[in-house]
Amino acid sequence: MHHEVGLCPAMTDLLTPADWAALWITLRLALLTTLLLLGLGLPLAWWLARGRGPLRVGVEAVVALPLVLPPTVLGFYLLLALGPQGFPGAWWEALGLPRLVFSFPGLVLASLVYSLPFVVQPLTTAFRGLDDGVLDAASALGAGPLDRFRSIVLPQSRAGILAAAVLGFAHTVGEFGVVLMIGGNIPGETQVLSIAIYDQVESLAYGRAHMLSGLLLAGSLLLLLLVYGSRARKEARL
């Protein structure tokens, strides 16, 4: 198979319809997960960074769990919870909603859990670094809480928000264990890039594995360049 390794022919010739499907599912999953996590992560991170109360430390620890647990452990528990015998899986099915395990919605849910810390932690760091004096000045000068969030907090946390989005996206793209446990490996429905690559390597289709791997490598590098580039620009401005 060594003769298939080159990158010369057009990509369309090299990617099979199954590859395209895997690429599309991966992008959709990562985008959706990132958007949902930003919506969830902004208020959660604000509370973790600036809130009070005994609950805060516990929540912070739970949010960080996916950082230390093997993805298979997470996937195993999610499989049990979301399955037809689990909680809340049983309720979910009793309500007549579509099945969560081995489906795209289930993948999204699992990715939300798995990538949560990668979005929440950069946001929390950004929010903790905000200057209290500046926020006090904004309130004293007539800016209410939402106004402050929009006009002071968000613009000053731009780098943190970008880092959160990129990390959440990239991490969801790179997810393997959880996806395999929850999604199975159904081409066209739950087969994402990382699993497709695994399959190709298993079946010794190194050329196709190269294509997809190279694509991921280049895409990830591009994303990271974006993040570090914007940070460098910000530092240059100051």
Next chain:
Amino acid sequence: MRLRLSCRVTWPAFELACEADWPLQGVTALFGESGSGKTTLLRVIAGLHRDPRTRLSFGEECWQDGRRFRPVDQRGLGWVSQQGDLFPHLSVRGNLDFAFQRRRGRKGPETYSVIHSLGLEDLLDRLPAQLSGGQRQRVALGRALLAAPKLLLLDEPLASLDAAGKAELLPALERLRLEADCPVLYVSHSPDEVARLADRLVLLEQGRILGEGETVPMLCRLDLPLAEREDAEALLEATVTGSLPGEGLSELALPGGTLWVTQTALTPGSHVRVRLLARDISLALQEPRECSILNRLPAVIREIGEAKRGQVTLRLDCAGQQVLSRITERSRRELGLAPGMRVVALVKGVAVLA
């Protein structure tokens, strides 16, 4: 406009307990050493420190009482802190506009007039990180004025500045005293600033209000720690009557006499405040003959403070204006000085404020 306040803020090593009913007019200074609770008091008044035991009203408006709490952003404040706290992501113009856009219909100065009066024209496109300390504080003051505040709160606006920065901001603050449309609360630990800027003085020590009143008489009260300071001082109002440019002197008229000062740029006819440090004033029982001290004011001893470290402070009446004198206890005893006696105050130094 009256501000009524009752608060008790308790921290592990500190308690602030204040009852106040201030007729806010002009500039009221909250004056005390660091750790006296003056900044905490200002934050309580702003609503930035919320303690359930605080009761606070401003004019007819209840700002805090039990469960009622008017949020900081709805109190109509202007705010300048020690560091200025400009919004780092906005240009100078963006910072000014931020306050202007949140006036909620209150009438106040136009942006261009504030830019002009504080000399901000050349700074408008700069980011806060590109400003010097003095420039930053000028912008912060302009931003606070553009909020068209009902109450302007200044938390040691000069404290973080070097001498050049202070010289840049002080004139603006002095003008503020004369021109501001709203009452000003000014936190400071510097007697010099207070003498220059404050109409009224609230003296704080260890979380308690020791005394309050108009600045001029407050400075001369022997029962307050101000008069015990090394730099204890008195303020007098004077009129410039003329100058002798050839000799480098100007003449100031007081109700009780004249003072010569080594400044010639003063406009005849203008009113000035002069500051006399207690340690610069010696006493004689009779007008000395053949003496190098030009400035000699007849005065009557009103009060003599307690002797401390061999020194005493005396409060003198100089034709209706009060002056402090610090001399050694030994001199006091040898001259037999006592309240009611007529003396001559020999003034070794005069500072003209504005």
